[in-house]
Amino acid sequence: xxxxxxxxxxxxxxxxRARTQTIADIVRLGREHLALHGAxxxxxxxxxxxxxxxxxxxxxxxxxxxxxxxxxxxxxYNELGDEVxxxxxxxxxxxxxxxxxxxxxxxxxxxIREPASYALLFGSPVPGYQAPGERTTVPGTRVIxxxxxxxxxxxxxxxxxxEVSPGVVIPEGLAADLAAIRTEMNLAAPDAxxxxxxxxxxxxxxxxxxxxxxxxxxxxxxxxxELFGHQLSVLQGVVGLQG
Amino acid sequence: xxxxxxxxxxxxxxxxRARTQTIADIVRLGREHLALHGAxxxxxxxxxxxxxxxxxxxxxxxxxxxxxxxxxxxxxYNELGDEVxxxxxxxxxxxxxxxxxxxxxxxxxxxIREPASYALLFGSPVPGYQAPGERTTVPGTRVIxxxxxxxxxxxxxxxxxxEVSPGVVIPEGLAADLAAIRTEMNLAAPDAxxxxxxxxxxxxxxxxxxxxxxxxxxxxxxxxxELFGHQLSVLQGVVGLQG
DNA sequence: TGTACATCAGTGAACGCGCGTTCACTGATGTAC
DNA sequence: TGTACATCAGTGAACGCGCGTTCACTGATGTAC
Numbered sequence: 130x131x132x133x134x135x136x137x138x139x140x141x142x143x144x145x146r147a148r149t150q151t152i153a154d155i156v157r158l159g160r161e162h163l164a165l166h167g168a169x170x171x172x173x174x175x176x177x178x179x180x181x182x183x184x185x186x187x188x189x190x191x192x193x194x195x196x197x198x199x200x201x202x203x204x205x206y207n208e209l210g211d212e213v214x215x216x217x218x219x220x221x222x223x224x225x226x227x228x229x230x231x232x233x234x235x236x237x238x239x240x241i242r243e244p245a246s247y248a249l250l251f252g253s254p255v256p257g258y259q260a261p262g263e264r265t266t267v268p269g270t271r272v273i274x275x276x277x278x279x280x281x282x283x284x285x286x287x288x289x290x291x292e293v294s295p296g297v298v299i300p301e302g303l304a305a306d307l308a309a310i311r312t313e314m315n316l317a318a319p320d321a322x323x324x325x326x327x328x329x330x331x332x333x334x335x336x337x338x339x340x341x342x343x344x345x346x347x348x349x350x351x352x353x354x355e356l357f358g359h360q361l362s363v364l365q366g367v368v369g370l371q372g
Numbered sequence: 373x374x375x376x377x378x379x380x381x382x383x384x385x386x387x388x389r390a391r392t393q394t395i396a397d398i399v400r401l402g403r404e405h406l407a408l409h410g411a412x413x414x415x416x417x418x419x420x421x422x423x424x425x426x427x428x429x430x431x432x433x434x435x436x437x438x439x440x441x442x443x444x445x446x447x448x449y450n451e452l453g454d455e456v457x458x459x460x461x462x463x464x465x466x467x468x469x470x471x472x473x474x475x476x477x478x479x480x481x482x483x484i485r486e487p488a489s490y491a492l493l494f495g496s497p498v499p500g501y502q503a504p505g506e507r508t509t510v511p512g513t514r515v516i517x518x519x520x521x522x523x524x525x526x527x528x529x530x531x532x533x534x535e536v537s538p539g540v541v542i543p544e545g546l547a548a549d550l551a552a553i554r555t556e557m558n559l560a561a562p563d564a565x566x567x568x569x570x571x572x573x574x575x576x577x578x579x580x581x582x583x584x585x586x587x588x589x590x591x592x593x594x595x596x597x598e599l600f601g602h603q604l605s606v607l608q609g610v611v612g613l614q615g
Numbered sequence: 616t617g618t619a620c621a622t623c624a625g626t627g628a629a630c631g632c633g634c635g636t637t638c639a640c641t642g643a644t645g646t647a648c
Numbered sequence: 649t650g651t652a653c654a655t656c657a658g659t660g661a662a663c664g665c666g667c668g669t670t671c672a673c674t675g676a677t678g679t680a681c
Binding site: 144147148151182183185186189343 | 655656657658659660
């Protein structure tokens with residue numbers, strides 16, 4: 130296919146650059162609209178208005194409303210993923226507990242800064258919209274993949290206490306699920322650690338969601354950063370991460 | 373006030389009974405609509421259609437769209453609260469771990485059965501809608517109040533290990549928040565136990581939300597009841613609940 | 616028990632609004648010779 | 649370098665739709681005497 134080669138070799142034409150820029154503008158304006166009115170009220174007409182263009186013009190760039198939602202989903206996952214990666218990368222490789230806390234803190238900071246995008250990614254599903262797995266799975270799993278790799282690296286380095294509470298047994302079906310995950314992600318940690326890792330994952334997002342979605346109420350917790358920090362300490366203990 | 377006394381003494385007139393029934397029908401139809409199209413798309417016109425009545429007629433019963441949302445919110449909180457209460461009450465008073473598991477299992481069962489109501493109560497906030505605290509706070513706190521009382525009763529009975537991990541300290545601001553909660557709810561448990569109780573609370577709803585909102589993906593976990601049961605066992609350990 | 620009046624539920628028309636999406640079109644930008 | 653044609657961005661009108669809310673009204677139900 131000559132056309133594929135040529136698009137790689139040739140620099141983008143002005144028209145192509147304009148097109149890329151316009152799509153980026155549409156995503157940006159979509160996010161603003163999301164922040165103000167929520168995903169269910171996201172409208173192509175409103176984005177067109179903000180873009181200074183007639184409503185039918187956005188159909189040159191986006192197939193329909195659902196595709197705009199998909200673009201926003203991917204954009205959100207990648208922004209979160211980038212910030213999480215940067216935060217984790219700034220901690221020494223051997224400091225697994227520090228990496229875990231950096232990841233969690235980055236998730237919380239992004240969620241508080243971008244509550245509408247966070248709600249789109251981790252809140253109630255948008256009625257009538259189904260994300261296309263082939264486009265969203267990879268960006269959508271960046272945080273959990275990174276988290277699992279921190280735990281697994283800690284285990285391989287002997288920094289993960291796999292015998293936190295030997296009394297709890299892993300039932301058969303769960304063990305099968307965990308075995309499949311271990312194979313697919315090429316992990317070394319035992320069932321007990323993986324299962325606890327899953328709980329830490331859900332607990333982290335549970336804590337962030339409660340805070341972002343206002344479940345704590347307006348007055349009950351004033352020291353929210355301290356609360357979150359304490360929760361991280363306890364979760365560290367849950368998964369047996371020393372530090 | 374004679375009118376107040378008379379409304380208490382006299383049996384309701386047919387008209388009053390019809391009115392009560394119609395409001396109940398509106399709430400029921402509102403919930404169906406919620407389940408099908410989500411909170412943001414909840415419309416008085418659709419409810420009126422289902423009720424077999426002209427759209428303006430519902431204004432005899434409900435002030436506006438926001439009030440219908442409030443009714444649905446209260447209805448959901450109370451249904452969940454009733455089921456949680458029934459589940460906990462069916463466990464012996466001395467079996468604190470069993471009570472905790474009964475509460476958590478009831479929350480999960482209700483959430484899976486009523487995902488749209490669960491999303492309204494615990495998912496992303498509805499844009500443009502602010503719940504009236506004076507009407508929703510009491511029903512909205514039934515589950516956490518019940519959970520805290522299980523933990524506190526366990527502590528008073530000596531069944532709560534308050535020294536689960538002595539290494540973790542409670543920072544000053546968080547301690548102040550916890551002290552206020554202890555006073556207001558008349559609790560006996562120490563800071564460490566209360567703080568861990570908060571984490572257990574957020575973790576419980578985090579796990580349920582991930583499952584109900586589809587964050588686990590379609591295939592990763594097939595043994596979801598086992599996963600949840602295991603998570604409860606670990607959370608029991610987190611708060612130091614023997615059993 | 617019968618009548619006069621008040622209360623209430625429900626009607627139907629109307630207001631102004633925003634939405635997603637299609638379509639034929641104009642005019643500017645890019646490409647092939 | 650210049651011209652002819654193809655591609656593309658954006659326009660403007662239109663389609664059919666549903667929404668929240670108001671208002672004057674009709675007719676049935678309830679109440680006071």
